[in-house]
Amino acid sequence: MYNGVQFIDTFRDYQARVLSQMQEMLGDGRLHISAAPGAGKTVLGLEAIRRLGNKALILVPTINLRNQWKERFLGLFISADNPELRAYWNENFSTDIKNPGIITCTTYQALYSIYSKEDGGSASVSQTGSFSDFDGMIKYYKELGISTVCLDEAHHLKREWWNALTEFLEQMNSKLIALTATPPMDTSDLEWRRYISLCGEIDLEISIPEMVVKKCLCPHQDFLYLCKPSELEEKKVEQELLRNQASEQEILRNRELYNEIKKLPVLIRPAEYRDFILKNPDYMSHLIKYAAYIRSTVQVEFEGSMELANAAYNLWDKNIQSLVQEEFEKNEALTVVTKSNPVKRKLDTSSWLLPLMKDILENDPLSYSDNLKSAISTTLANNHLLKDGKVQLRFSTEGIDKVLKNSTTKLNAIVDILKCESAVMGNELRALVLMDNIRKEDLLKVETEESLTDLGVSTVFERLRRQEHLGNLEKYFEMETEANPSATRVYRTRIGVLTGSLVILPDGVIQELISDLGLGIKAKNLGTTGYSTLESGSDIFDQIVTRITDYFCRGKIEILIGTAALLGEGWDAPEVNTLIIGSTSSTYVKTNQMRGRALRIIPGNPEKESNIWHLMAVSDQVNDTTEFKNMQQRFGTIVGISMDGRRVENGIARLSDGMHTMADTEGWNKWMLERSCDRQFYRKSWENVPSVFRSSEVRNVVTPRITNKTSGFFSSIKGLSPALQMQVASGTLSAMKSLGMVSKGCELKVSVRGDKRSFYIDDASEHESLLFANCIMQAFSPIVAPRYILSYGLFFKKYVPVPKEFSGKEDVAIQYKIHLKARNMIRTDTETGKVKLLEIRLSPEYRNITRESAQIIRELI
Missing domain, CATH: 1.10.506 (GTPase Activation - p120GAP; domain 1)
Known part of the structure; x- marks a missing residue:
């Protein structure tokens, strides 16, 4: 069936490891791989399908990804020297769910449309086929011998799509391959369990830091640019x-x-x-x-x-x-x-x-x-x-959050960043700016002096277009010289806009696009700016995206502005070397998908580095804003190199060097811009990452469930000696193993920095790492209202709260006590337990109620 089909490159070490152990990992009929964006999951999925040797269905979240799977297959598994085989597979790799081929790639929405008998809204569902309803589809697919199903980024499923997919998989009873770059770590426990019940436990993970060390992703650094609201915004x-x-x-x-x-x-x-x-x-x-x-x-x-x-x-x-x-x-x-x-x-x-x-x-x-x-x-x-x-x-x-979120000073920040990046990168700059909204109505302000009062794709475009001197980037007009008098001023146009409903390109690029794609495309000039908007039918939009991406990669466009919805995931342009995230999303999935656009390596060009910019508005009038909390949450999901190049960790604190603070906005921004110019520094920093990330075996970087704490590590715990800290950490892992919460092979690791001791587990899936992180954080947290408390010592007592994962049943809590070798266990919902809990909360060592509350209790009872 797959004669002549073979991967024409060399597998990365993690891909080779998965493939060598594939049959073992498929013991439960499911293979579940989590790897960073750009790690080569598509290649892995296609090779797994080839080795299983059956007809296959691949389900993806977007049409863009659907097309990429076919492109990857034809480009990486079919030799260019065999046109007959390419023609055969071009026909037999189908993207139409109603006309399946040997391999069929379609969207989750297309599957759901058949399940719900709503065939109208999906471009990937043809009008004719061999079945007319969901049951008929399953019967037809079984008759065709489709017995491998591959799920790409299954966490994207809308709630109503789960039923369709679950029923389909149950009835097909096929081998399942599940691939994801961003497992839904910051979802509820219910959603996580639903995801795992569908895809199975994660068999292997590989993190972004490891992919950088292995030279599968490029060296990179995150930067945070602070934006002071305008006078009008401050008044609001x-x-x-x-x-x-x-x-x-x-x-x-x-x-x-x-x-x-x-x-x-x-x-x-x-x-x-x-x-x-x-x-x-x-x-x-x-x-x-x-x-x-x-x-x-x-x-x-x-x-x-x-x-x-x-x-x-x-x-x-x-x-x-x-x-x-x-x-x-x-x-x-x-x-x-x-x-x-x-x-x-x-x-x-x-x-x-x-x-x-x-x-x-x-x-x-x-x-x-x-x-x-x-x-x-x-x-x-x-x-x-x-x-x-x-x-x-x-x-x-709410009102303050809205002002800061949409502050138009972020437009100025984008200009400042691109000035700096342009000066360093020259003609090699490939900048991607991702926004949440388009604001198409603001195109009316092009070539006017009207203020840009909204934040969106169109206003970013117009703000950049108005900028007169951006190094080698867009100039509103070239400087007037004897050779270039005002009558013949020449535009320098290097900006593009690509969204689902708005496309803007330089006039010369549009003419090339029309020449490449032929009829069906109309251009409308944006005044005398040297730019035009593009009008076309939806049937050729995928081709337009492909062409514009190619123009961007080749440098005909140096700055591409788009929405996170279209370009933030699945869109592939390895040449991106500067990313500005104007989107305000802070979730684990969305953040890492957007960053993934800048992390891919360029084949044949090992020298690529990427700068990733985040924007945050700050007001002197208020400190604890949602804007800041969201940024903290976002950086909590990002594992990267610290600004001094010495550590790999998550959390916003890794951006600080101790000498620059966000209170000095101007100084902070100047420092960020200066640091961004030295790409060689963080390339060398990544090369010098501690040897724990250099293992030829894939290790899992601990990334705890999203909190304000940093990394998967836990600093020294007040009141607990190093020996007792170790006892709690090792006992917790032992209890988790005995209850089947983590695999037996998980190993406790300890990192010591000065007088601080940190704990994480190795040889664990990311979910296991997160679960351990969550339990250990609870055990080392202030005592507030746990159901059970463990006590140590006879005269100088120490107390440890029992994590909620062990508190549902008393016999489980007792097992936890045994593994932690505690002296006693206090149940806090009894009268004596309540008094003891209050006594602990009032003691100076464990006090977590206010000093005033403690004083009030002592004086009144």
Whole structure:
């Protein structure tokens, strides 16, 4: 069946390893491989299909990927010296699900359209075929002998597509090959289990760092460019902050709220509510802070006189009064105007006001009237402080987030980056700019002086087009000289736009495209800019994408702007050496797919390096923004070389050198641009990556489930000696092995830097690594409310929370205790356990409630 079909190149070592062990890995009928973008999964899948020797169906997420599979097969498995064989396979490698060939490659959507009997919307489904419904398709495919199914990036499936694919695979009972660059690591446990139940456990993984070391991906570095919002945008941020302040005051000046809190029995007779206070220490702290705030601001106004205010204050228990007075005095010290503190400060309510509202509505609703709760709910809802009926613990930053996300100063940042990259790379620059939106309507601003007030593909294009001096890039006009007078000014056009609904190319390139593809293409000039938009039918769009990609790779276009949706995945242009991610996505899958566009090597050109740029807007008026959190999350999904070239790790901290901080925006950006110019430095840094990544065997780089911590490593744990840390880590792995949570071959590794000890596991799948990382993080985390706590020592006790993975059943928790060799186990849902939990939480070594809450408990019980 596959006579004459053979891979015409040399397999990479991981590909050869998989192929040599393929039959063993197929023991459960499934082969599941996770490898970085650019690692050669398509070649691996095609060779596995060839070796199995059966007719095959390949399912992919996009038409672009569907076409790539056929191109890879014809280009890498069929000799150019055998035109007859090429013609045979061009016919027998089908991309039409209703007319299958020896190999058929189609989209998940095409399969679903037959499953749902909605054949209309898919270009890959022909109008005629040998079956008319889903059952008929399965019967027909079985009759044809299709017995291998290959899934490419199956995690992309929309929820409604899962049923179609699951039913299809169950009825076909075929061999399954599952390939992915980005397993859905940051999804819910339910989605992960669904994914694994479909594809099987991952048989082999290879990470981006390893692929760089093995020279299968190019050396690269990530850079972060900070964007200061415009004056107008800063005013919008200020307005949002003022709106939040108004929301805050609306709550604080609610007389009914004050009247009900001042009469709370727990404030008047706290001795009668010992258990309540033990269970709710932070709630009591919130009440005390509220009472102190009201006493220092509006209590006299609410009561009508100082005498009545004092009378209300004297209703409370003496210990409560003492705590309120202490907090009151702190407030007075903060707000008094002195020589050392000449500005009257506004009292900060962020730590307790919204948490108090949550206490009232969710934790202690029976203590308050329905009228008050209704009024509070309305206030919170009107100010976007309720989400799915739950109180948000911080004031809404929705408006601020929108301003920062869409800040037009990111357009200037793109210009600054491309100026720098152009100066370094010259004619070799191949820059890809990925955006979330197109903003096609902004094309009306081309060749005008109108401000560019939106962020999208068209505005990036126009901002670059307007730039007069970008090194060897686009110049609005060439400089006027005797040889080039103003009457004959010449444009230098090197920018292209490629999206599903908007294509812009230099006029010369468009003429070449029309010449290459013939009729069916129309061009419309964009004024006198030297650029035109392209109009064509959808039937030739795939050919247009292929041609434009070729022009880009050959340098007829040096900057290509597009959407992450079209070019962020599956699109293949190995020549990309500068990537600017204007998209705001921060998920593991999307981030690594976008970065993958810049990581591919160029055959025959081992000198390629890539710079990957991320954009983040920062305002001096606000610190804890969603923009920053998303960037933290994004870098949590990226494993790369540290800026000093000494470590491979994840997390945003690897960009810092200790001398430059993001607080100095201008200095930070200058440093980033300077570092980006030295591509040879990080090429050498990758070459000097520690030997742990040099093994000829594929190792799995530990990438923990997305958190704000760095890498798969855990720093020294407060309160636990190095020996006890080791005991917890090794015991956790032992327990996981005994319960079948990880394979027996997983091995604990320890890394020591100075006085810090770090743990990870080797010879593990990425999912196993993540699971271990998650468990060990919980065991080393502050004790808050675990179901079980392990204790060590007799006189100087140490405590370790039992991870939730071992807390579902008591016998499992006991097994965990045995493996960790703990002295005792405390169950915290008993009365004695609750007291012990609070005692641990209050101790200085383990304290994770506020100092104020701890003081309140000690004084009231």
